[in-house]
Amino acid sequence: MQKTKILAVAPYEGMADAISAIAQSRDDIRMTVQTGDLDTGKRIAVELAHNNYDVIISRGGTAELIRSNVELPVIDIPISVYDVLRTIKLAENYSGKFIIAGFSAITNCSKVLCDLLQYDIDIITFTNETDTVPALRKAQKEGCTLVLCDMVGSKAAQKLGMNSILISSGTESITSAIDEAVKLVRSSEHVHKQKDLFQELLTGEEREFLIFNPAGTLWFSSLSVDEENTTLMNLIETYLKAFLKVPDQTVTRQIRDQIYILSNRHIYYEDQKYTAITIHQQAAILSEDDMGLTIYNSLDQEGDGFANEYSSSHKVGNTAHMIEKYSKSTLPVLIVGENGTGKDKIAKHLYETGNYSSYPLYIINCELMGERKWNALMNSDSSPFTNVNTTIYIKNPGSLSKVQLEGLFNYIDNSDLAKRNRLIFSLILNSRENDQTEVCRTYLENKLSCLTLRLPPLRERIQDLPSITALYIHRMNVSTGKQIIGFETEAKDLMLAFSWPNNLDQLHHVIKELVIITKTPYISYEDVKNVLANEPDEKTSGKNHGFDLSLTLDEMNNQIVQIVLEQEKGNKEKTAKRLGISRSTLWRMLKK
Incomplete structure (x- = not known):
C-alpha cells in the first residue's frame, strides 16, 4: 500500500521530536517534520506544500494560517485535558503567581479541568493575537509572573519580561491527528497518483530548481527547508524581482564555503508567465573567517x-x-x-x-x-x-x-x-x-x-533555585518532547545543598542531563545524587583551604604561599604578583 506523505509543521522543537518519534513507529506514513510557529510555520508550509505531500498537520494558530495559504488539506493537532494538567503540575513548583492564557482551544478545557479539580487559577482567553499583550500586562500588574500558554501567549509574555511555560500536546493528541490525516488521504488516493509520477521525475535531477507564479509566490521547490537553504532562499529573494521581469539571467554568489549559480527562464502556461530558477552548486575556494x-x-x-x-x-x-x-x-x-x-x-x-x-x-x-x-x-x-x-x-x-x-x-x-x-x-x-x-x-x-x-553566583541566590529549575525543566520538556513535572523532595534538597561553583552554566547542563535520563514524571533522588557526584563542588574541589589557627603567623603565611604556588603551577613570578610581594621576598619565604 502507498504510504501517506505527511508534512508536519510543529510550532516548537519538542513537538517536532515527538512527531518524529511517533512517525518512526509506523509503516503506513512517510513523515517530514519542520519547526516554525505562526508566520514562520506558514512560510515553511507554502514553500514545501508542493513537494509531493498529501496532507499537512500542525497546531492551533499555525494550522489556521497554513490552511488559508495552501491548497493541501490541513489537520489540527488538538490540546487535551491531560496536556493542561501536566503543565499545571509542573507550574506548582514555581514560587510566584501563575495564570493560564490562550485561545479557546486551551482555555475551554482548562476551565473544565480547574472546575473538576477545584484549582483556583485565573484563566484568560484571547480572541485574537492583538489581545495578548494588553491582557498579560493587566495580569502582570496584578502580581502574575508566570503564564501557562500557547506559543502566541509565550511570545507576548516574553515581550513583557514575564516567564512562560508552553502547554504542549502529548503523544495521544499527535497520534490522533496522524490517524485522521491517513484516513483523509486514503479516501482520495486516486487523485495523487499522476502528481506523484511527475513530481518524482522532476526531483530526480541533480540540480535544484524553483518555480514562481506570476504574482511572485513560490509555486514549486525541490529544496528542503534547512539552515543552509534558508540562507539561499534569502539570496534568491534579493534577485527575484529582476528574475520575474527579465528571463535568461545568471547570478553567482558565495555563501559560506559554497558557490551558487542561479539561472532563470520564463515558462508560459495558459497565458500565465511562470519564472523558473535553476540552482547549480560548487565548492568555494576560500572559507569563512573565524568568530573573533x-x-x-x-x-x-x-x-x-x-x-x-x-x-x-x-x-x-x-x-x-x-x-x-x-x-x-x-x-x-x-x-x-x-x-x-x-x-x-x-x-x-x-x-x-x-x-x-x-x-x-x-x-x-x-x-x-x-x-x-x-x-x-x-x-x-x-x-x-x-x-x-x-x-x-x-x-x-x-x-x-x-x-x-x-x-x-x-x-x-x-x-x-x-x-x-x-x-x-x-x-x-x-x-x-x-x-x-x-x-x-x-x-x-x-x-x-x-x-x-x-x-x-548561584550560591548567593540559592533561594531562586526552585523557580529557575522549573523554567529550565520546561525548556527541556519543550526541546525534548518530555513531560517532567519536577523533583522528588529529597532530590530537591540535594540540589539546594550543592555549591554550584560553575553557576548557571553548570545548573543548566545538570538539568539537561537529568531530563534526558529521567523516565518518570519526577526526577529522582538517586539520579540527582549520581549526576552531582560527577560534578565539581567547591566543598571538595580544594578551592576553599582551611587553616590551622594553632599555627604561628609565619607558619600560616608559609601555608598560604605554598597554596598559591601550587595553584600557579610553580610559576614564582605569578605567585609573587598574586601575593603582592617581590620575587626576592617570595624566595626568602620559600627558603625559610
Missing part, C-alpha cells in the same frame, strides 16, 4: 531571536529590575560575574531591548582576537568602532595584553566611541588567567563611568 568578531541584527531571526536564548534565570530574583532599567539607557554597561553566570546572554538581552536594537550588534570576543586581527579592528575603516548608533559588546577585555588594553582605552577617550554607540563590556571575576581584569575594571567604572551590573 561576529555581527547580529535583531531582524536576522523572526520571533524569539536572542530573547529566546536569554536565560530566564535572571527574570527571577533581584537583578531583573536592574537589567530592565539598564536596557533603556544608552550609557555604557559593565557586566561582571563569575564563570557561568550568563554574562553573554544578558549582553544580548540588553541589546534586544535597548534603543539601538534596529542597528547591528557587534560582538568582539577578546579571547579569540590575535594580534593581527586586533590591529585590524583598531585601525581599519571597516571596524565597528567607526560606526554610529550601534551596540558593541566587548567580551572579556581583561584577556587583552597591557599594550592592547592601553590602545583600547586611548581610542575610547579620543574618539567619543561611548557617545556614538552603546558599549557593553563583560569581565570574569574568578579567573586567574586574565592579568588585566582589575586594571580594566578600574578604568571602565572610574574613567568611563560604566553602569555596573553584577551577576551574583
Whole structure:
C-alpha cells in the first residue's frame, strides 16, 4: 500500500521530536517534520506544500494560517485535558503567581479541568493575537509572573519580561491527528497518483530548481527547508524581482564555503508567465573567517531571536529590575560575574531591548582576537568602532595584553566611541588567567563611568533555585518532547545543598542531563545524587583551604604561599604578583 506523505509543521522543537518519534513507529506514513510557529510555520508550509505531500498537520494558530495559504488539506493537532494538567503540575513548583492564557482551544478545557479539580487559577482567553499583550500586562500588574500558554501567549509574555511555560500536546493528541490525516488521504488516493509520477521525475535531477507564479509566490521547490537553504532562499529573494521581469539571467554568489549559480527562464502556461530558477552548486575556494568578531541584527531571526536564548534565570530574583532599567539607557554597561553566570546572554538581552536594537550588534570576543586581527579592528575603516548608533559588546577585555588594553582605552577617550554607540563590556571575576581584569575594571567604572551590573553566583541566590529549575525543566520538556513535572523532595534538597561553583552554566547542563535520563514524571533522588557526584563542588574541589589557627603567623603565611604556588603551577613570578610581594621576598619565604 502507498504510504501517506505527511508534512508536519510543529510550532516548537519538542513537538517536532515527538512527531518524529511517533512517525518512526509506523509503516503506513512517510513523515517530514519542520519547526516554525505562526508566520514562520506558514512560510515553511507554502514553500514545501508542493513537494509531493498529501496532507499537512500542525497546531492551533499555525494550522489556521497554513490552511488559508495552501491548497493541501490541513489537520489540527488538538490540546487535551491531560496536556493542561501536566503543565499545571509542573507550574506548582514555581514560587510566584501563575495564570493560564490562550485561545479557546486551551482555555475551554482548562476551565473544565480547574472546575473538576477545584484549582483556583485565573484563566484568560484571547480572541485574537492583538489581545495578548494588553491582557498579560493587566495580569502582570496584578502580581502574575508566570503564564501557562500557547506559543502566541509565550511570545507576548516574553515581550513583557514575564516567564512562560508552553502547554504542549502529548503523544495521544499527535497520534490522533496522524490517524485522521491517513484516513483523509486514503479516501482520495486516486487523485495523487499522476502528481506523484511527475513530481518524482522532476526531483530526480541533480540540480535544484524553483518555480514562481506570476504574482511572485513560490509555486514549486525541490529544496528542503534547512539552515543552509534558508540562507539561499534569502539570496534568491534579493534577485527575484529582476528574475520575474527579465528571463535568461545568471547570478553567482558565495555563501559560506559554497558557490551558487542561479539561472532563470520564463515558462508560459495558459497565458500565465511562470519564472523558473535553476540552482547549480560548487565548492568555494576560500572559507569563512573565524568568530573573533561576529555581527547580529535583531531582524536576522523572526520571533524569539536572542530573547529566546536569554536565560530566564535572571527574570527571577533581584537583578531583573536592574537589567530592565539598564536596557533603556544608552550609557555604557559593565557586566561582571563569575564563570557561568550568563554574562553573554544578558549582553544580548540588553541589546534586544535597548534603543539601538534596529542597528547591528557587534560582538568582539577578546579571547579569540590575535594580534593581527586586533590591529585590524583598531585601525581599519571597516571596524565597528567607526560606526554610529550601534551596540558593541566587548567580551572579556581583561584577556587583552597591557599594550592592547592601553590602545583600547586611548581610542575610547579620543574618539567619543561611548557617545556614538552603546558599549557593553563583560569581565570574569574568578579567573586567574586574565592579568588585566582589575586594571580594566578600574578604568571602565572610574574613567568611563560604566553602569555596573553584577551577576551574583548561584550560591548567593540559592533561594531562586526552585523557580529557575522549573523554567529550565520546561525548556527541556519543550526541546525534548518530555513531560517532567519536577523533583522528588529529597532530590530537591540535594540540589539546594550543592555549591554550584560553575553557576548557571553548570545548573543548566545538570538539568539537561537529568531530563534526558529521567523516565518518570519526577526526577529522582538517586539520579540527582549520581549526576552531582560527577560534578565539581567547591566543598571538595580544594578551592576553599582551611587553616590551622594553632599555627604561628609565619607558619600560616608559609601555608598560604605554598597554596598559591601550587595553584600557579610553580610559576614564582605569578605567585609573587598574586601575593603582592617581590620575587626576592617570595624566595626568602620559600627558603625559610
